Amino acid sequence: MRKEYLPTIGLEIHIELKTRSKMFCSCKNDSQEKEPNVNICPVCLGHPGTLPVVNKEAVRKVIKTGIALNCKIAPWSFFERKNYFYPDLPKGYQISQYQKPLCENGFLIIFGKKIRIRRIHLEEDTARLVHPQGADYSLLDFNRAGIPLMELVTEPDMVSAQEAKKFAQELQLILRYLDVSNADMEKGQMRVEANISLSQKLKVKSKEWGTKVEIKNLNSFRAVERAIEYEIERQKEILDSGGEVIQETKGWDDKRAKTITQRIKEEAHDYRYFPEPDLPPLEIDTYYLEEIKQEVPELPQEKRIRFLQEYGIAETKIETLISNKELTEYFEKSSSELIRWVQDKNLKDKKGKLLEMLANYLIGDGIGLLKGKPLKEKLYPITPENFAEFITIIEEKNLTSRMAKILLEQMFKTSKDPSDILKEKELVQVSDETEIQKLAERIIQDNPKPVKDFQSGKENAIQFLVGQMMKITKGKVNPDKAREILIKLLKGSK
Ligand code: ADP
Ligand code: MG
Ligand code: ZN
Secondary structure (H helix, E strand, O other): OOOOEEEEEEEEEEEEOOOOEOOOOOOEOOOOOOOOOOOOOOOOOOOOOOOOOOOHHHHHHHHHHHHHOOOEEOOEEOOEEEEOOEOOEOOOEEEEOOOOOOEEEEEEEEOOEEEEEEEEEEEEOOOEEEOOOOOOOOEEEOOOOOOEEEEEEEOOOEOOHHHHHHHHHHHHHHHHHHOOOOOOOOOOOEEEEEEEEEEEHHHOOOOOOOOOEEEEEEOOHHHHHHHHHHHHHHHHHHHHOOOOOOOEEEEEEOOOOEEEEEEEOOOOOOOOOEEOOOOOOEEOOHHHHHHHHHHOOOOHHHHHHHHHHHHOOOHHHHHHHHOOHHHHHHHHHHHHHHHHHHHHOOOHHHHHHHHHHHHHHHHHHHHHOOOOOOHHHHHOOOOHHHHHHHHHHHHHHOOOHHHHHHHHHHHHHHOOOHHHHHHHHOOOOEOOHHHHHHHHHHHHHHOHHHHHHHHOOOOOHHHHHHHHHHHHOOOOEOHHHHHHHHHHHHHHOO
């Protein structure tokens, strides 16, 4: 009989902080620098006799993150040496925090569930090892050594791969809102390690957890999800066949879609932590804390709730809008302009509909125009005010979607007001019935084949005829009216 298991998952996440200089020296903080060993100095190379100096901005950013994630912020804290040797850490220790992390006991809510955050601390990144293909040596690049790194550890509160992925995604969004990191997983700016164990459902109450396995090398959200799913299955099979899961660290091989043993933990590491003698303790007074609190912007979850109340647009659209800081800002600016236009133009009862249209156009055509460039630059030629006016014009002038598209493209190209373009381009919808009827008669005469098709039951042929109407009017005819009149004429002349 297959037993039932409950997965237990905890995450350890490293985040490269966005600061100008490194953690303990004035070298440039740029982990994406291609030229090796250019942003280096005796401090970040770990030469003996050098003295580290704390990067204030990095401390600030960790505290800001801690506040946003509901943590207790330590009133004082200090750095410690974590002693180990590895080729990417030739000085023999990493400056980190152990006993007194800057932030503790926070939480983040995902899918309505509270995931507790055990701690967030500050440390320095290591150098990067490069293994040239086919070579019997490795190279070291110290550009990354000493970059401020924030480590966040959750409690084992997640129970599925989906929860873990969602946690990582929501965290990334928050980090970007806070502007503490770009948190791009593919670029190694956010690195997730997942701890996974299975326990038998019966034993969950007594908190008898299974042996955990740690998975490293998760370079995308998809990898987080797939690796955890894979590992849950792997452990299930072991347990089902009467085996025992061994505690180990594994790496995720994305191409082969499996986890691979890296090292088996025989005993706990002993890093011989001790206070870093070259750095003073940090004191975090309430004034300083208040100041940082003021810098925390409205967070994604608050935005979701407010957008729903204020704009009443569909939740999936809200999600798209808030997923991008610039898009959100643009939407907010143009929606407040729109609300003003709505009052000016006496369209109050259409407010809801127009807001929805604004969201649609921004998500759809708006982004469509943007091709490739970052959003800020992309939408730049159109002011939020003009975008809002554009939406009201669609409504007032009853523009077809084709005309709206032309108008938007012109706005994008020329940065002119939509009302001016409208006049210049004579973008006026043809909706006068007699005029449409005249056009329809002409189309019927010119297209005997589709007309015959339609009359012999091929209803689809009407599409072609409506298309022809659109073509000769350059998209200015109201398509619904065109269709209606065409059908009337065709049925009548049968
Ligand atoms: P270690 O001392 O082995 O590093 P920690 O207690 O520090 O273990 O926890 C490290 C991470 O592993 C945390 O994210 C924690 O939530 C998670 N974790 C702890 N116990 C388990 C477990 N039984 N199953 C899954 N994850 C766990
Ligand atoms: Mg650990
Ligand atoms: Zn340096």
